Amino acid sequence: MRFTSEHRLDDAVLEREFTLGEIPGLLWTPGPASAPAPLILLGHPGGLRKMYPRLVDRARHCAEQGYAAATIELPGSGDRPRSAAAEQARADLQRAVRAGEGVDAEIVDRLVLPLVDRAAPEWQGALDALLALPEIGGPVGYAGGVISIGVRLAVVEPRISAAVLFAGSFVPRAMVEEARQVTIPLLVLLQWDDESNDRQQALELFDALGSKEKTLHANMGGHTGVPSFEGDDGNRFFARHLT
Amino acid sequence: MRFTSEHRLDDAVLEREFTLGEIPGLLWTPGPASAPAPLILLGHPGGLRKMYPRLVDRARHCAEQGYAAATIELPGSGDRPRSAAAEQARADLQRAVRAGEGVDAEIVDRLVLPLVDRAAPEWQGALDALLALPEIGGPVGYAGGVISIGVRLAVVEPRISAAVLFAGSFVPRAMVEEARQVTIPLLVLLQWDDESNDRQQALELFDALGSKEKTLHANMGGHTGVPSFEGDDGNRFFARHLT
Numbered sequence: 001m002r003f004t005s006e007h008r009l010d011d012a013v014l015e016r017e018f019t020l021g022e023i024p025g026l027l028w029t030p031g032p033a034s035a036p037a038p039l040i041l042l043g044h045p046g047g048l049r050k051m052y053p054r055l056v057d058r059a060r061h062c063a064e065q066g067y068a069a070a071t072i073e074l075p076g077s078g079d080r081p082r083s084a085a086a087e088q089a090r091a092d093l094q095r096a097v098r099a100g101e102g103v104d105a106e107i108v109d110r111l112v113l114p115l116v117d118r119a120a121p122e123w124q125g126a127l128d129a130l131l132a133l134p135e136i137g138g139p140v141g142y143a144g145g146v147i148s149i150g151v152r153l154a155v156v157e158p159r160i161s162a163a164v165l166f167a168g169s170f171v172p173r174a175m176v177e178e179a180r181q182v183t184i185p186l187l188v189l190l191q192w193d194d195e196s197n198d199r200q201q202a203l204e205l206f207d208a209l210g211s212k213e214k215t216l217h218a219n220m221g222g223h224t225g226v227p228s229f230e231g232d233d234g235n236r237f238f239a240r241h242l243t
Numbered sequence: 244m245r246f247t248s249e250h251r252l253d254d255a256v257l258e259r260e261f262t263l264g265e266i267p268g269l270l271w272t273p274g275p276a277s278a279p280a281p282l283i284l285l286g287h288p289g290g291l292r293k294m295y296p297r298l299v300d301r302a303r304h305c306a307e308q309g310y311a312a313a314t315i316e317l318p319g320s321g322d323r324p325r326s327a328a329a330e331q332a333r334a335d336l337q338r339a340v341r342a343g344e345g346v347d348a349e350i351v352d353r354l355v356l357p358l359v360d361r362a363a364p365e366w367q368g369a370l371d372a373l374l375a376l377p378e379i380g381g382p383v384g385y386a387g388g389v390i391s392i393g394v395r396l397a398v399v400e401p402r403i404s405a406a407v408l409f410a411g412s413f414v415p416r417a418m419v420e421e422a423r424q425v426t427i428p429l430l431v432l433l434q435w436d437d438e439s440n441d442r443q444q445a446l447e448l449f450d451a452l453g454s455k456e457k458t459l460h461a462n463m464g465g466h467t468g469v470p471s472f473e474g475d476d477g478n479r480f481f482a483r484h485l486t
């Protein structure tokens with residue numbers, strides 16, 4: 001892990017860019033540093049630069065609670081090399097959504113499953129590096145999309161204690177099955193009229209998640225319309241579980 | 244409105260029993276009294292004595308926020324005269340639930356529609372009397388079940404500014420249509436495995452509600468398993484809307 005830039009957003013938050021091999025990432029730590037901070041991994045759909053305003057807003061929210069926050073670029077997004085197969089699958093999905101047809105499960109599988117298989121070990125590698133920093137301690141939470149990546153991490157990564165999952169992307173059938181293995185406390189956010197989602201599938205995924213403590217928060221509006229009070233609700237969820 | 248008893252639960256809450264004609268009720272006011280308090284009407288499935296522990300818990304939660312809380316007995320519950328038709332409908336519904344069959348829409352209509360038609364004007368009468376007290380001011384919220392009564396009140400009673408509705412009872416089809424007329428901000432609570440509810444119908448009702456600002460909180464477990472943190476979430480919801 002190599003830090004490539006650093007600046008203070010204000011007295012409360014230090015923002016650092018880093019690279020982990022070829023993977024760019026961002027780390028926000030609450031300041032001034034005292035005890036090692038719990039860590040929230042901020043999931044997103046890919047494209048750090050485009051997502052930056054929303055990510056930094058969530059990182060500030062984390063810092064208010066004394067949490068560090070970090071994120072990495074997804075495979076095939078931002079400045080990372082594209083995969084022809086993933087680009088084709090993404091184009092097929094967007095065409096199906098625009099046409100107002102149902103999206104074939106086969107397209108969702110082609111787009112999401114390879115992404116999950118590549119991204120999850122990268123997030124785990126980032127977690128290794130982040131937890132080696134003296135300013136970061138446990139426990140660790142995951143917050144955001146891609147929900148399939150969050151589900152995979154919840155299953156394979158025992159250092160993640162709780163997750164806020166954004167049901168804002170299409171989910172392969174295989175991930176619904178995998179969801180039954182999740183046991184950590186979950187808060188699942190659903191935008192009721194999300195255009196990049198299938199509401200019934202999202203409800204099925206919520207139902208399938210194996211966790212005894214799971215809560216669904218559904219709000220009106222489209223993909224980017226998550227109300228700001230859900231940021232506070234997420235903080236309170238983590239305050240209950242990251243202790 | 245006639246007060247029949249009064250005692251302090253502690254320094255923070257004054258509890259008074261009252262009758263409104265033949266209808267018994269309870270009023271909790273935060274103390275010591277200063278400015279007129281906003282009012283939360285506490286809905287419940289009927290049976291004030293049986294419901295008392297949960298109602299007083301919610302009333303204390305309200306008082307912590309500076310809200311008064313009040314409730315009245317439902318027609319045909321507690322010490323109020325039974326209706327043979329309602330008792331028959333309740334028995335038919337319980338038999339269908341026990342048998343694990345789907346509950347006929349006809350049974351739900353027979354049980355719930357006359358209850359809503361009788362209860363809603365009674366709640367409005369109680370509201371008249373309560374708002375005439377110097378220690379109660381506006382604005383007014385409704386919190387709890389029966390959700391069909393909450394929906395009717397949200398439609399017909401302009402003094403109710405926001406509602407936390409508990410989706411914990413069967414809902415007549417006609418109420419799903421009526422729900423489209425609701426415009427006030429709503430927080431809807433759903434217990435995912437509620438035995439006295441139909442999950443799909445509850446989701447359809449949530450979808451039908453006409454309010455632009457509505458949030459669904461679904462938690463695991465049965466009818467009485469609403470997590471305690473939902474009390475805090477309800478308070479924050481009212482803090483946003485009862486101002």
